[in-house]
Amino acid sequence: MTAPPRPRPSRARETRALLARRGDIELQFVQPRRRGRVHVVVPADPDLEPALVQWSDLSAVDQATCMLGLARRIVPTLCGFTATVYWDNSGRHEFVDTFDDLDLCQRCHDLLGREHEARAFEHPRPGGESDVADE
């Protein structure tokens, strides 16, 4: 196992600023399909063009896959882990809505900062419990 890449320091700072500015943004989460930590997806700024992932942030495998033109989405996460999800949500990673709080990546949680960390828990849990008021 190789260590996860170090997150760009600006990624967490930009995300916290975006969440402070746009209270309507709902966080998205990705998880390795087989099992593993649930990571917080770096939210795109709805006021800007869709965010592009830095080529240098991609692994060699991801760069090769992109060059082959295989359709899938590279999903940056707060902690620096890069998930790859096919457009139909198949592949090695998947977007998840429902997960146990204990599976949340600690680094992603910490990088949200005190002001926004509660938003990482606004999701349904297995068994139907939810902190989301309008569900």
Ligand SMILES: [Zn+2]
């Ligand atoms: Zn993470």
